Amino acid sequence: MLEKNHQITPWRVVAFVVYVSVFLGIYAGTNYYLTNQKILNKEGVLYFADSTYSLKIPNWLKNNREEKKEKQTDIRKIRQQFGKNAQNNTSSQEKANTTSLKSNTTDSLPSEKEADSIALQIRIQYPDESKQALANFFQTLQTLESNQSNELFRVFHYGDSQLEGDRMTSILRSQFQERFGGCGAGINGMNNNTNAKLSVKQENDSRWKTFSVFGNIIAPHNYFGALANFYQFADTAGYVIYKKSDRTHYKNQKIENIKILYRNPNAPVQLKIFEKENLIAQKELLPSRNFTIEQIETPNNFEEMKISFNSRKSPDIYGVALDCQKGITFDNIPIRGSAGLEFHKIESNHLQKQARDLKIRFVILQFGVNVGLNSSDYNFYENQFYKEIMYLKKAMPQASFLVIGTSDRSYKKENGYASYPGIIKLRDAQKRAAFRAGCAFWDLYEAMGGRNSMPTWVKEGLAGKDYTHFKIEGANLVGNMLYQALIKEYEAFKLVN
CATH class of the missing domain: 3.40.50.1110 (SGNH hydrolase)
Structure with a gap:
């Protein structure tokens, strides 16, 4: 017979359940925190901050704390x-x-x-x-x-x-x-510093000014182009040279025409197109406040194309498209x-x-x-x-x-x-x-x-x-x-x- 003080009573059963629940709750919360902080490792070793001491957690306390392996x-x-x-x-x-x-x-x-x-x-x-x-x-x-x-x-x-x-x-x-x-390499910019590409080699006048929708340089207006920017040459002239790249697909190496994308609210611009040293086109870009495309047919055996601009004031150049028909x-x-x-x-x-x-x-x-x-x-x-x-x-x-x-x-x-x-x-x-x-x-x-x-x-x-x-x-x-x-x-x- 149990003595009176050791009898199992309902309130003692409730108290025991509460004590166990609290203990398990504290353990689960602590275990979750330590695991996520990488203080408790997979083997159940608790490392203290200075990494000098460690405490081995018993196996029966770490049955459910194995880290989930992600697939x-x-x-x-x-x-x-x-x-x-x-x-x-x-x-x-x-x-x-x-x-x-x-x-x-x-x-x-x-x-x-x-x-x-x-x-x-x-x-x-x-x-x-x-x-x-x-x-x-x-x-x-x-x-x-x-x-x-x-x-x-x-x-x-x-x-x-x-x-x-x-x-x-x-x-x-x-x-x-x-x-x-x-075919072709798509639209390319005038400044090689930001538009160097695998599909085409590029050289250009280093004095091109770039105005972008992103950045600290304040643009004079908000008529940005297809590349989310526009370019202006310094002084009265600028040029860009595109060369065939041997690092790209053969489709990108072929060009049937080039398109000059621009807006010219100021003065006439003299445009010259060279295939290597040979002048293949010469045109005058008349003033226009609207977006304009000037298309020039090119030889099929594209190797090197130089495009030069000359005017008393630069237009807004949006890029050059190297395209197929x-x-x-x-x-x-x-x-x-x-x-x-x-x-x-x-x-x-x-x-x-x-x-x-x-x-x-x-x-x-x-x-x-x-x-x-x-x-x-x-x-x-x-x-x-x-x-x-x-x-x-x-x-x-x-x-x-x-x-x-x-x-x-x-x-x-x-x-x-x-x-x-x-x-x-x-x-x-x-x-x-x-x-x-x-x-x-x-x-x-x-x-x-x-x-x-x-x-x-x-x-x-x-x-x-x-x-x-x-x-x-x-x-x-x-x-x-x-x-x-x-x-x-x-x-x-x-x-x-």
Whole structure:
């Protein structure tokens, strides 16, 4: 018999349950905090701040605290599925000068199940079930593929420094031109400092002044051009030289005409075009306050083209398009430092005329590198980005729009690199803005492999040591992934249209 003081009574049972619950609650909370602060490791060892002492946690207290292993996409499988086509769309010289996308692994090609998983991972997402966000662009592709059009249509690929050097854009341009026709290197700027590209070599007068929608230099007006800027030469003259690049696809090396994009509110401009030393065209650009295109036919064997300007006062030069007569071309438009929130600075009627005259049918917006990742609330960015998209859509009603979500970015921790905590929230804000504006969305973060994928890209030589920017090989891989995703949607579109 139990003595009276040791009898099991209801209140003692309740008290025991309360004590156990409190103990387990304290343990669970402490364990969660220590785990997330990386003070408690997988083996259950508690390290103190000075790392001198440690306390072993009993096994029975750590049964449920094993860190969840995140499923990471095998980058080798992505390279094998998408790298080959990217490599095949470079020139023979580039193949000799760059590392083969296949040489770093001897693994087999992805299985059908793995290929389906990757395809799902890189799919284009739509704001609604109708999937009409890219309809205008796909209809344009249909007319080109069926030879029903003799026009040249343009794709504007806007972005931040992730695009500099024609990264991503060049592989998209060559892939689409291979299937739908076209040639040339798209619109190029007058200043090599900001527009050096793989697709064309460039030399220019160092005195060109650049006025951009982004930056501290105050422009004299807001009539910005296709590259989100405009150029003016110093004194009374300026020149630019474009040369064929041996680092690009053969389609980019061919040019059938050049287009001078400008606005000239001041005085007549003497324009001269040279193929090497031979003068092939000479024209006078008359004063005009409107956006104007001056097209000059060129020899098919493009090697070197010099364009010179002379006037008592510089016009606004928006760039030089190196084009074909028909087909499709992609224009690489990096805006270094931008978060994609400056398009409203371009005068609206001026932007509308450019979009109409240049026959823009597709706009890609790829920003995120310059958005801070320490915030817990990206509603402000979402709302501002949405307004910018709508401003562009109003100016370009015939164009389809695709927003590319931010890529993974990593910061250094004590035990390696990890994705910034705010990367998913930023990606989600971009997606919400895109869907609100009726745009398609491509999740680059997931296409790379998701959380903590950037260190793998760096390790594989696909991204730089800043754990932010792609190298050329990585950009080609991303460009080819996007091409395959777009073509898959295009083929599905053709089945019902």
